[in-house]
Amino acid sequence: GGGGRFDPGLLYYAPQTWASDDTDGVERLKIQYGASMVYPLSSIGSHLSDVPNHQVGRSPGLAFRNEVAMFGTYGLELDITKLSAAELAQVKEAITTFKTYAELIHKGTFYRLVNPFAENQCSWIVVSQDRKEALVADYQVLGKPNPSYRRLPLAGLNPEEVYAIGQTNQCRFGKDLIHIGLILGGNYINRADEYWSRELPGDYHSRLYHLYQVDKD
Structure with a gap:
């Protein structure tokens, strides 16, 4: 082969x-x-x-x-x-x-984040050489009932710079994304209506997150 x-x-x-x-x-x-x-x-x-x-x-x-x-x-x-x-x-x-x-x-520089040999998910990130831009890919193989709250700690970013997350309305410091990570799903406390109406990813689901540096102001 x-x-x-x-x-x-x-x-x-x-x-x-x-x-x-x-x-x-x-x-x-x-x-x-x-x-x-x-x-x-x-x-x-x-x-x-x-x-x-x-x-x-x-x-x-x-x-x-x-x-x-x-x-x-x-x-x-x-x-x-x-x-x-x-x-x-x-x-x-x-x-x-x-x-x-x-x-x-x-x-760019490639970092493996979640091991598909050990998990139902797989994740990785590519970071540009100047660390001003990155692309995260997150994959789910099989859907699960009542999926848990997930965080995805990233790697390779400049910890002192701020990054906009293109697929969201968030801007976060690199050190925050490295140590806390991307927030993948909320906890829905006191928001039962949103919980039951949410769209579940299901089997064979993937999502890209494009990150790019922005001014700290």
């Missing part, structure tokens, strides 16, 4: 190689998490592939599969002529999302 051809000496001859023929989004969390301990993301071949997956028969949503494949070389492994108009629009949006963050992903 592809992983059998992946060795450090290969990078002398080629800038990238195929990590594995297993392109299932859930399996790839573990494959890419492990490969990143030795290889830069820019060398790890990863594709947005078709479902049901040809290896395991699983069908995670396109957004989940895309947000896993983004953290590698990225490419498409599906027949776009067989996609519906809605699916094709999703693929175009997926490509745009990758292009938005491609330079940060390939040139």
